[in-house]
Amino acid sequence: MDFIIDAAVKAIKHLYQIDVAPAAIGLQETRKEFDGQITIVTFPFTKFSRKGPEQTGTEIGEYLLSELKEVAAFNVVKGFLNISLNDEYWIGQLYNEILPDSFAVAKPNGQKVMVEYSSPNTNKPLHLGHVRNNLLGFSVAQILAAAGYEVIKTNLVNDRGIHICKSMLAWQKFGNGETPESTGMKGDHLVGKYxxxxxxxxxxxxxxxxxxxxxxxxxxxxxxxxxxxxxxxxxxxxxxxxxxxxxxxxxxxxxxxxxxxxxxxxxxxxxxxxxxxxxxxxxxxxxxxWEAGDAVVMDLWRTMNGWVYAGFAETYKQMGVDFDKYYYESNTYLLGKDIIEEGLEKGVFFKKEDGSVWIDLTADGLDEKLVLRSDGTSVYITQDMGTAQLKYNDYHMDKSIYVVGNEQDYHFKVLFLILNKLGKAGADGLFHLSYGMVDLPSGKMKSREGTVVDADDLMAEMETTAKEQTEAMGKVDGFSEEYKLQLYHTIGMGALKYFLLKVDPKKRLLFDPNESVDFQGHTGPFIQYTHARIKSVLSRADYNAGIKTDIAALDGVERDLIVLLTQFPTVIQDAANGYSPAIVANYVYELAKTYNKFYHEKSILQAEDETLKQFRLQLSASSAKVISQGMALLGIDVPERM
Known part of the structure; x- marks a missing residue:
């Protein structure tokens, strides 16, 4: 829409003899109750025009109508200038922008970003909280990559400490030599049992x-x-x-x-x-x-962690997430001590009489924070300083995103503040993507341990729920058993992922498995079914993807669909800027709703003539492409048949 911004700048210069920067022209989508597709807010320009916002909007609108061939009409509501672009413009957008393979493919922006997520402990399986963490981290990484960033997905594994030793000692005392092979249990579940x-x-x-x-x-x-x-x-x-x-x-x-x-x-x-x-x-x-390197303890530690890693790998595969780089706390927990010495030399830290090292953050509205114990052992923030330095040394990224629950808000505020005070390279690019907890309706799902909901149990329950609801609707008649199993997994995981990602990350949410698989609601399966519907239409048609049709005018719902499709690249950038998959999720839902309206109101395969049929097929194919790409950014597959 740069051409509208440029024309608006010229309009203000022509009408009021004032130069304004393009950034001063704020464009937004026209509200649904008004005619038009693009709105300019005119209140800021009244100080130049010395007229009311409505008269100012009318004058600018008349200038745009006379100067831009793309503008078909305008209307002014109070201080809002609503612009309607002509059908020729929107048809051109479909053929020149949306249909080509290059649509919504951002050029590399030259920036590198690391997204750290999952961060499990090796003493128990992944649970419901990890599910939101993993899905959020993976989706943010996908969105940033689509927005032009070079992305590194990392996982910092908490593989040492007192909690790990608890599982090891219990296995020694009560395990009788049990292994994943002898029990048939996933390794992470076996260690969690102890x-x-x-x-x-x-x-x-x-x-x-x-x-x-x-x-x-x-x-x-x-x-x-x-x-x-x-x-x-x-x-x-x-x-x-x-x-x-x-x-x-x-x-x-x-x-x-x-x-x-x-x-x-x-x-x-x-x-x-x-x-x-x-x-x-x-x-x-x-x-x-362990810290002394005792051979027997280290051997047991490696063995049991190996069981856990094998179990985690299965869970990650089922969840559809992956990582480019693993960091391990056992390798990083001592790294911060050199930074402590550096901070003491710079006067950022101070030492108390007992030998412990602190930083005074009272001037920053916080308090004094311990960074090294009096016996010389590290605390969590010591390790995190060292790990942050290690990650930057490895990748020299412009941004580093930590996907961690909101109970750690204070910790990351302190960590980032310390690294900035130390003048560490990359410190100004650190961001804590803080997310809320996930609750389940009481009695919906019971965990293996009775305290938290196991991730594997949750995913299995989602597949069962998808199977029950899909079969109840009679949607799988004629499908092979192999395809049905694949479909139930696709629908179940799509329901889970979409439900958790459609909500702003900062908000706490209540996850209802049955509601998430509703084929008619604001859900992943509704969007998946819309994609399958479009693919069914295309498979029954003689569709010519590359031929430009000679269509002159659009119906309202056709225009609405094209307008929505053109917004996809901006949606990706907005989601990347805000680290929010919810922006993509809600956009794809609106697109699916709009396509279904188009599908029900307009005949596609039985259109009045071949030209109109091909145009509507092309519009359908574009919708399927964007739905598929949008859902992929959420880590969700869309089936061809459903």
Missing amino acids: YVLFEKELRVQLAPILDRIYEKNDLSLFKEGQKVKIEALLNSIDKLKVKKQTTPEANTKAIDELNDKIGADQDKIKEIAKGATQLMIETQQMLQQ
Whole structure:
């Protein structure tokens, strides 16, 4: 639409003798209740015209109508100039822009971007939260690539630490040599089973210790510093209970707040008490052995992580996501220590009397942040600083996107601020793509572990739901069993992906498996079915893709469809700029709705003449192409038959 912007700049110069920059001309889509396709907001120009917004819009509209052969008419509503372009222009858009293979294929923009997503722990299978993370990260990477970026998809695997040792120790104690082969379980599920067993046994060992604390006031199991902390917490609980007893029963809010504080103090005592269990003592010893490179522990670690990686690979394949580069915490967790020394030399960090290293961010509206413990061991942010430097050294990317849940908002705010203060290359290109949690309707789906919904279970449930609803509609008569199985997977995964991606990433969402497979709703299967419908029409026609028809005029729904199709390249750029697959998802839904309106209102195969038939087939083929490309950006396949 640059030609309209240029003409509007000339109109203002001609009418009001003022030079304005092209960026001052804001174009937007005309609202559906008004005639036109392109709208110019005229309020900013009233200071030049010294007239009301309606008169200013009328004057600019008359200039555009006289100067541009593409403008057929205009109307002004308050401060909005709505422009109607003629059918010749829109027909030209179909043949010159949309139908060619080059449509919506952006030229390389010379920028490199890394998208980091998934970031699983190797002590349990992927769960529902990982599903949104993986689908979001993969889709953002696809969209950025379509917008002209060179994209590197990375996965930072959390493969070390106390949580990994919990699964390892439980397997040693209770596993009896079980392997994925001997049990028939996926490796990640087998390791996850022992993580659950560890927590179960930990609760058994924890109960008598808590009883000694609360019933006998016996703190002999704890070191002096731990005793002081527990005693302080017990005193706090006693005071809170007294306060609760004197609070009027009618003040339920105050009572609830006191109960929450009591519960928080009890949780703190529980965390300290866990360290006194035999199980946690042995786990800490195993972690120390791992860090010391003990051969037996390292061998077990490699074996069990190998099981998990094989399981993850199956899940990723089923999910339809992949990665260009893996980073492993076991290789990166010490990397930040050199940066700590650099920061101390630059005065960015400071050292306290106990030897711990901190950064003071109070001037930035935050607080003091620990970056290295007094014993010289790293904390998470130490590792993340080092990993950020490593990734930049490997790829020298212009942008680096971290796809991580919103519970880590503060962590990334601090990380990016520190890297900027250190003057690290690439620090100004860091972005945290923060997303909300996913909830399920109660009782819809139960997880294997009873606490979180397993990703494999979720995907299997989606295929079952797709199968039930598709067969109930009688949509698979005549299909081979092999094609049916492929179709159920395509529909089930399309439903899952579309439902999770159509919502703005920042928002928390409620995922309903049955609603997501509704063939008539705002869903992936509705869009997939529209694509299959178009392919069915094209397969029954003698379609000449490359022949330009001699059609002179458009019907309203035909024009609406072309207008919507022309927006696809801009939609991709907007989604890339906002790191939001939701922009693409909702655009493709609008396109599918508009095509279905066209399909029901206009005869295609039985059109009045061959010219009109070929034109409508070309319009159908263009719609199928854009639907397919748009869904691919979401990681969703569209079937040829359905």
